[in-house]
Amino acid sequence: MATLPNPLPTLAADPSGRSLGLGLPLGRLIDETDDGPWHEPLLWHAEYSASSGAWTALGTPAARTGLLPVLIEVGGSQGGPDEWELMPGEMSYPGDHDPEELLAEYWAYAIEDPDDLDETIAPYDEAWPGPAPAPASLSIDPDRRAAETADALLDEGSWFKEPRLALVPARRSADIPAAIGWTGPMNFEGDTARICAVLRSWEDRFGIRVLALSFDRLVLSVAGPAHDESRGGGRRRRALRVLPGQHHPGGSRNSARVRRTRGAGAAGLVLLVGLTWWD
Structure with missing residues (x-):
């Protein structure tokens, strides 16, 4: 795997990013990890609260430089990313793993006791049913969906206390958690790249984008066809069940739910994954 160029060091001498063709507001570079400063910045985030329009205004041009947007929470009890115990050195490369093998493994973990099955996975049982098929087409461009959903979340006054727009050097949106060394699932999965x-x-398959991160929460926008209870319920339950941490061995469950938002006149679909109980 070739090393991905990291444009973030440029911002140390050029905070506005003009040399990259950007016009960034006041922000800060984050290199703090669980093991001390990383050898280069892991992300940049704005100093002031994100509002509707920030994703498009800042994130879209930044993406052309290799810096992908994500909303982050800095007002939670664990603070911002400089206090998240990031571990980039512990992450492998996402492309080195087979997602179907991982999903089967996570499914088996989630269903440790076949006698404890419930409507969460109906009509499936303890046997891994395989991945849900991709839709024939996406209902909207995934990047447009992400921008609209970000605006809707910020407009609605969601779970964010102090949201900030962040920029991360990553090949694709799905890689963002591993790129910064995010340790939200550490008690279950030590390698977030998996x-x-x-x-x-x-x-x-579904045009997801990593929309937001907090210390222990991951939020995805979804561009695939809207969930339909009669046809897509099984697909949704399959997705939620295999997410690591969804079922605590002692019986506690995390908050994982599909939520609809509306932005720019279009219905949005967002998957909120509460990861407080990863143990």
Whole structure:
């Protein structure tokens, strides 16, 4: 795997990013990790709260330089990314993992006790049913969906306390968590790149984008056809069940749900994955 050029060091001497063709507001570079400063910045984020339009205004031109947008929470109890115990050195490369093998593994973990099956996975049982098929076509361009959904989340006053727009050097949106060394799933999965391999599969099939991260929460926008209970319920349950951490061995469950938003006159679909109980 060739090393991906990182434009972020340029911002140390050129904070506005003009040499990259950008016009960034006041922001900060983050290189803090669980093991001290990383050898280069892992991400940049704005100093002030993100508002509707920020994703398109800043994220779209930045993406052309190799810096992909994501919303981050800096107002939670764990603070911002400089306090998230990032571990980039512990991450492998998402492309080195087979997503179907990982999904089968996660499914088996989630269904440790066949006698405890419930409507969460109906009509499936403990046997891994395989990945959901890709739709014939996406209902909207995935990047447009991400921008509209970001605006809708910011407009609606979602779970964000202090949202910031961040920029991450990554090959594709699905790689963002591994690119920064995000450790949200650490108690379940020590290599976030394995989860990113699954996200790559969803990016290819359903047009997902990594929309937001907090210390322990991952939010995805979805460009695929809107969920239909009669036809897509099984697909949605399959997706939620295989997400690591969705079922605590002791019985506790995390908050994973599909939520509809509206932005720019179009219905949006967003998958919110609460990852508080990864143990």
